[in-house]
Amino acid sequence: MTELENLKKEWEAIFSCMGCGECGFAINPMVGIDLTCPVKEALGERAFEIYFSRGRMSVLKSILEGSIPLSKKLAEYIYQCTECGNCKETCHQSDENVVLNVSKWIDHCKVWNALRKDLIEAGFAPLERHATLIEWMSNIHMKNPYGEEQLKKFEWISAFPNIKEKSDLIFFGGCTMPLRQEKTLKNMMKILQVAGIEFAITKDEWCCGSIGLRIGENVEDIIRHNVDLIEKMGAKTVFTACAGCYRTLKKDYPELLGEELPFEVKHITEVLIELLNNNQIPFQHEEGEKLKVTYHDPCHLGRHMDLYEIPREVIMKIPGIQLIEMKRNRNHAWCCGAGGGVKSQFPELAVEISKERLKEAVKAGANLLTTSCPFCIGNLNDAYNEMGPEIKEKIRLLDIIDLIASKL
Amino acid sequence: MSDVYQKLEKIVSKEFISNDLYVRHAYSRNVNPVLKGVPDIVIRPNDAKEISEILKIANEENLSVIPRGGGCCEWGGSIPDGDTGILLDMKRMNNIINLDQDNLIVTTEAGISWGALNEYLSQFGLYTGSLGPGSGLTASIGGGLSHHSVGAGGCAKYGACTNQLVSLEVVLPTGDIIETGSQANKFSKFPFNRFGNGPDLAGLFCGDNGIYGVKTRVSLKVFPRPPFAAYKTFLLPRKDVEVASQIMMDIRRKGIDIYDTIYIPQVIVATSAPLGLFPMWDHLKKKRGILFYTIEANSDIELTERVKQLDEIFLSKKTEVLGPEISDGNFAKWQYENPWHLYHNLWGIVPASEPFTAECFTPINMLPDLFRDTEAWEAENRENMNQISNITGNITILSGSGPIALVDGNNVEYTVGFNTSRSYYDGKNYKIIDDLNLKLWKSLLIRMFKHGVQYYMFGTLPSSLMVEIGAYSVEYYNLLKSIKETIDPNFILSRGKFNLKGDGIHD
Numbered sequence: 001m002t003e004l005e006n007l008k009k010e011w012e013a014i015f016s017c018m019g020c021g022e023c024g025f026a027i028n029p030m031v032g033i034d035l036t037c038p039v040k041e042a043l044g045e046r047a048f049e050i051y052f053s054r055g056r057m058s059v060l061k062s063i064l065e066g067s068i069p070l071s072k073k074l075a076e077y078i079y080q081c082t083e084c085g086n087c088k089e090t091c092h093q094s095d096e097n098v099v100l101n102v103s104k105w106i107d108h109c110k111v112w113n114a115l116r117k118d119l120i121e122a123g124f125a126p127l128e129r130h131a132t133l134i135e136w137m138s139n140i141h142m143k144n145p146y147g148e149e150q151l152k153k154f155e156w157i158s159a160f161p162n163i164k165e166k167s168d169l170i171f172f173g174g175c176t177m178p179l180r181q182e183k184t185l186k187n188m189m190k191i192l193q194v195a196g197i198e199f200a201i202t203k204d205e206w207c208c209g210s211i212g213l214r215i216g217e218n219v220e221d222i223i224r225h226n227v228d229l230i231e232k233m234g235a236k237t238v239f240t241a242c243a244g245c246y247r248t249l250k251k252d253y254p255e256l257l258g259e260e261l262p263f264e265v266k267h268i269t270e271v272l273i274e275l276l277n278n279n280q281i282p283f284q285h286e287e288g289e290k291l292k293v294t295y296h297d298p299c300h301l302g303r304h305m306d307l308y309e310i311p312r313e314v315i316m317k318i319p320g321i322q323l324i325e326m327k328r329n330r331n332h333a334w335c336c337g338a339g340g341g342v343k344s345q346f347p348e349l350a351v352e353i354s355k356e357r358l359k360e361a362v363k364a365g366a367n368l369l370t371t372s373c374p375f376c377i378g379n380l381n382d383a384y385n386e387m388g389p390e391i392k393e394k395i396r397l398l399d400i401i402d403l404i405a406s407k408l
Numbered sequence: 409m410s411d412v413y414q415k416l417e418k419i420v421s422k423e424f425i426s427n428d429l430y431v432r433h434a435y436s437r438n439v440n441p442v443l444k445g446v447p448d449i450v451i452r453p454n455d456a457k458e459i460s461e462i463l464k465i466a467n468e469e470n471l472s473v474i475p476r477g478g479g480c481c482e483w484g485g486s487i488p489d490g491d492t493g494i495l496l497d498m499k500r501m502n503n504i505i506n507l508d509q510d511n512l513i514v515t516t517e518a519g520i521s522w523g524a525l526n527e528y529l530s531q532f533g534l535y536t537g538s539l540g541p542g543s544g545l546t547a548s549i550g551g552g553l554s555h556h557s558v559g560a561g562g563c564a565k566y567g568a569c570t571n572q573l574v575s576l577e578v579v580l581p582t583g584d585i586i587e588t589g590s591q592a593n594k595f596s597k598f599p600f601n602r603f604g605n606g607p608d609l610a611g612l613f614c615g616d617n618g619i620y621g622v623k624t625r626v627s628l629k630v631f632p633r634p635p636f637a638a639y640k641t642f643l644l645p646r647k648d649v650e651v652a653s654q655i656m657m658d659i660r661r662k663g664i665d666i667y668d669t670i671y672i673p674q675v676i677v678a679t680s681a682p683l684g685l686f687p688m689w690d691h692l693k694k695k696r697g698i699l700f701y702t703i704e705a706n707s708d709i710e711l712t713e714r715v716k717q718l719d720e721i722f723l724s725k726k727t728e729v730l731g732p733e734i735s736d737g738n739f740a741k742w743q744y745e746n747p748w749h750l751y752h753n754l755w756g757i758v759p760a761s762e763p764f765t766a767e768c769f770t771p772i773n774m775l776p777d778l779f780r781d782t783e784a785w786e787a788e789n790r791e792n793m794n795q796i797s798n799i800t801g802n803i804t805i806l807s808g809s810g811p812i813a814l815v816d817g818n819n820v821e822y823t824v825g826f827n828t829s830r831s832y833y834d835g836k837n838y839k840i841i842d843d844l845n846l847k848l849w850k851s852l853l854i855r856m857f858k859h860g861v862q863y864y865m866f867g868t869l870p871s872s873l874m875v876e877i878g879a880y881s882v883e884y885y886n887l888l889k890s891i892k893e894t895i896d897p898n899f900i901l902s903r904g905k906f907n908l909k910g911d912g913i914h915d
Contacts, residue, residue: 021544
């Protein structure tokens with residue numbers, strides 16, 4: 001492969017950027033925008049323009065014009081991006097009446113990903129910690145980015161002997177929840193069992209490949225393995241409780257394979273809303289003051305997959321809860337800071353970004369912040385643990401699954 | 409690391425200075441497709457004192473310095489002239505210092521954006537009146553004042569953003585720090601008025617394009633946002649430019665305190681339909697020019713009366729009012745509710761394309777002549793335009809104007825230019841595209857200069873061209889240059905603009 005092959009494919013996007021700077025500085029309360037780039041804001045006064053989209057686009061123009069080269073130094077800047085896509089949302093402020101045509105040509109996350117691929121091709125990436133994750137994902141005894149033994153991912157299954165080996169409905173467990181948030185997984189089982197849902201799971205499931213894809217690695221072998229496996233199990237529908245797996249299975253797999261998947265992919269909230277609509281989840285009766293709950297849109301569910309309302313519908317059907325919105329929500333939601341490989345390579349930066357989100361939730365008046373992504377919950381929790389009583393005394397964090405389970 | 413870098417680093421600390429290749433290239437462009445200048449050093453200063461120290465070193469070392477606010481300007485306004493010098497990224501200086509609610513004056517650091525300032529003011533029911541440049545609310549207050557900017561909203565009522573200026577803190581190129589207006593009197597407790605205490609020295613820095621000083625602190629008049637507003641959009645009859653001009657003049661003659669009136673020429677309405685830019689106008693059978701108004705008022709009665717007066721003016725010219733909703737084509741409602749992208753959707757209408765454009769002030773009654781001459785210019789230059797289209801296969805290059813806003817006085821902001829392709833196209837650099845674009849752009853600018861219009865966001869290219877063709881009188885230009893020599897003897901600040909170091913003036 002020649003140098004810059006991936007970036008060159010994105011030339012129209014890169015040279016369609018006019019350099020207005022809204023990806024860095026936009027504030028427009030009328031459309032719910034209050035700044036754009038979580039990395040730039042977390043870096044605060046140290047944030048030179050290389051840390052947000054406009055500056056990066058300018059650098060990419062120089063690279064494509066042949067003025068400057070790729071390098072390790074560039075990789076260190078470029079991987080300080082969560083690929084949250086808020087720059088794209090702000091850039092694309094089109095609506096059905098007035099259209100910004102650049103919204104048709106610029107997909108920011110695709111550009112960042114193309115650059116990452118070229119940095120890897122040129123030998124300037126992956127960065128050190130990313131390289132370790134990739135190694136673990138490739139290790140036949142692990143196949144996960146946490147460096148854990150493959151079998152550990154499935155230890156939780158022993159508590160649920162009724163889980164089938166074949167079914168129309170398959171659960172794709174992913175890595176984060178079974179290896180780091182087993183309690184939430186068990187709560188999910190509690191909900192699904194009480195709702196009478198049966199499904200199958202396989203212990204041959206590999207990491208979906210999300211982190212590899214975000215870093216810019218080729219994960220075709222992983223994709224092919226998982227798709228073949230699920231197909232052999234006779235699945236018509238696969239569901240996952242992880243926003244990253246959901247985006248990867250539903251969006252990346254068919255795009256990279258160049259074909260439609262032989263099964264449907266659903267997020268757990270899509271499964272839950274069906275159960276709630278059919279009254280299959282029996283909640284305890286609740287009276288008294290309602291808990292003020294706010295919902296954090298995971299980037300991989302919201303901006304990347306346009307799944308904004310279903311999680312909110314789920315929350316609103318839980319008794320004893322009043323859903324309130326943070327100032328920045330839905331397509332302009334502030335990122336938790338964990339995505340795009342930032343959590344693994346730049347953990348302090350990831351936590352700084354999450355702190356901002358927690359402050360926003362408290363400012364909105366919420367007593368509980370919920371979300372539907374184990375990666376977001378993990379990073380928000382890390383930030384929570386570093387914060388003082390002004391946050392901890394006012395708000396708690398729970399996955400939507402745990403929130404529902406607490407009301408059964 | 410060079411000695412000079414170390415000296416500068418001592419002023420701002422190492423976190424706020426960089427000579428890294430990628431940081432420098434991140435600041436090497438603004439909103440134009442051809443000009444590029446890579447600074448040697450980028451600094452994010454914290455206050456006027458630091459800037460003063462930086463400028464003193466720049467004088468000692470003969471280094472050029474270019475201030476950059478939001479970086480939303482065109483034609484070299486906020487990038488170095490060539491690959492050289494220090495770029496001051498002013499966006500770190502974004503604090504609001506004081507809101508004087510008794511006297512309705514806000515004092516802020518100059519790097520804050522118009523969007524951020526207006527969001528803050530909205531909590532108090534206030535706004536800046538003129539909302540700054542049409543380049544977007546991300547533009548900085550300092551940059552807006554440096555360009556006499558208009559376009560983001562409210563400029564028919566409040567005029568250019570410089571009209572709101574009360575006082576300025578400016579670091580002169582020598583490093584001296586001055587305050588203007590009421591603050592020229594050191595016994596003044598707080599900023600309250602621009603004029604008095606002698607000549608209006610603040611005016612020297614309004615629209616100076618950054619050549620006379622670095623704006624660091626700004627006091628602006630603010631206004632209560634009226635609680636009532638109405639907005640209507642009209643389809644113009646044939647001869648849309650003449651009719652639009654007549655309506656704007658009638659509004660001024662009748663003294664109606666209109667907030668905004670903006671004219672979208674027929675060429676945009678017609679050509680944007682196949683490009684999908686304004687679906688709200690897809691239903692229009694006749695794709696003619698559009699004119700809209702927005703009016704604010706303090707009571708329903710006042711609003712109703714003003715709407716009646718405006719409707720009479722508009723409808724007497726055989727215009728056709730569009731429905732009240734945005735989806736009916738009511739662009740006025742869209743613009744008032746989202747004063748943001750009025751101009752942006754003319755960028756990138758096809759991939760990797762941009763308009764070559766700049767905004768100028770002109771009397772309303774000159775608009776029809778300017779339009780006709782722009783059309784004539786296009787016909788004369790069609791061959792060069794086709795050369796570019798033939799290389800890229802992009803849509804035919806068209807010239808004309810973007811949205812035309814009524815500004816203060818009996819003037820409009822005329823946004824003349826042509827859409828074209830960039831020189832990088834599908835993996836190749838076509839130098840000939842840059843050459844042709846520049847040739848065309850200079851020729852159009854000269855044509856407009858010779859109509860006597862006033863450009864205000866000059867950058868290096870239009871300002872120098874105006875000097876080169878002898879548009880300034882010798883006496884005026886000599887005064888401009890003498891002032892520069894007095895306060896910037898080494899010509900370190902915003903080099904390249906107005907050709908101040910060259911001999912570009914011709915009698």
